[in-house]
Amino acid sequence: MSPVLIGRSAELRQLRAALAAAPGAVLLGGDAGLGKTRLIREFGRDADARTLVGGCLELGSDGLPFAPFTTVLRGLVRDIGIEGVAGLVPRGDTGALARLLPEFGEPESDAASGEERARLFEVVLTLLERLAERGPVVLVIEDAHWADRSTRDLLAFLIRNLGAAPLLVVLTYRSDELHRTHPLRQLLAGLERLERVRRTEIGQLARADVAALVTELLGQTPPPGLVERIEARSEGNPCSSRRCSTTTARWRASCPSRCATCCWRASSGSPRRRRTSCGTPAAAAPASSTRCWRRCRGSTTRR
Ligand SMILES: Nc1ncnc2c1ncn2[C@@H]1O[C@H](COP(=O)(O)OP(=O)(O)O)[C@@H](O)[C@H]1O
Ligand SMILES: [Mg+2]
CATH class of the missing domain: 3.40.50.300 (P-loop containing nucleotide triphosphate hydrolases)
Structure with missing residues (x-):
């Protein structure tokens, strides 16, 4: 919370x-x-x-x-x-x-x-x-x-x-x-x-508020594009924003190079959504970050 x-x-x-x-x-x-x-x-x-x-x-x-x-x-x-x-x-x-x-x-x-x-x-x-x-x-x-x-x-x-x-x-x-x-x-x-x-x-949170919430929950400035993604997925709902941020924080912790691709993908939820809401199909992502993502996903799943 x-x-x-x-x-x-x-x-x-x-x-x-x-x-x-x-x-x-x-x-x-x-x-x-x-x-x-x-x-x-x-x-x-x-x-x-x-x-x-x-x-x-x-x-x-x-x-x-x-x-x-x-x-x-x-x-x-x-x-x-x-x-x-x-x-x-x-x-x-x-x-x-x-x-x-x-x-x-x-x-x-x-x-x-x-x-x-x-x-x-x-x-x-x-x-x-x-x-x-x-x-x-x-x-x-x-x-x-x-x-x-x-x-x-x-x-x-x-x-x-x-x-x-x-x-x-x-x-x-x-x-x-x-x-x-x-x-x-x-x-x-x-x-x-x-x-x-x-x-x-009570309405949805404005983008600036989502940004403040994500920053607060991650404990640091979010990587570029993350707030927009979380806002789009959560529709400004603080509860969903919190869930996305928590997942992101978990993935960030498990990604040794803390790369933005891992954060983005993690914040996008299920494997299918991960591709679509990430906006970049897995195949089109840079090879290094895809490899990184696979490695990090493996390490988190094994926990
Ligand atoms: N404005 C806010 N700032 C920070 N966290 C919030 C805010 N609004 C809701 N939350 C968090 O989102 C989650 C869901 O909020 P909650 O008040 O239980 O929703 P509701 O009662 O409308 O179903 C809780 O963890 C709450 O602490
Ligand atoms: Mg309630």
Whole structure:
């Protein structure tokens, strides 16, 4: 992992502005690997706010009811204890939270009744609001494209009923997973119409940012043409850029003469792609570098 966050200053500014204007919500979309989690982590680290994070799990259409909220509550119990949580809910009655975490007792029934759900929703909202009254709170729900129905319902309830306390809800999701009938689509469309909600997309990294990332990961200036190749292959996706750079670094380490051909080819992935995205068919490459490549490839494969 690159220890430095590359680029993303506009996105960080947007998030900081949303926190300053809280209560509100940010719906942050973007393809897998574009850096949503990394962005949120960097934002949370520097934000003058308590950050609570829960992720949705890829468990099929039914999922695990309220899974990210269970994670959030577990983290909060770790931070302020059961008593601390009880102090934030009306009359200290944490019974409704049993649906989320066994530390709060046994749920009244196996499946939540409408009344029980309504109580749970109210308690979670009050809990978060009262916590935010003590200081700004960022609630991050990651990977909402995997959210089960209960989680989607609770999210909609929270965002629609935000009070006055500085509570910012940040929801991340993979835009490339939202097919035409995906249930999250409807939720997002409804929420983005609300005044205090901002929907935004994280984009691909610009070439200068890819160059900075590759340099950071290689620990040195990349050989000529490498950044362009990695940018073309990764389409500015930091995750793919990182993978290409790591492969390149491995090959560079195994190539005694550290020749550019080896780096280029290594950064281009599979053997077939190696030829096409390298732009130079193996047969047309200078004999010495082809020999070098074969030697280095052999030495890496043998490891
Ligand atoms: N702006 C960035 N600078 C440096 N590394 C990044 C950046 N964005 C993402 N990464 C790295 O790329 C990888 C994928 O990012 P991640 O945040 O998990 O993507 P997503 O959550 O959108 O699927 C991680 O290793 C992350 O550290
Ligand atoms: Mg992520």
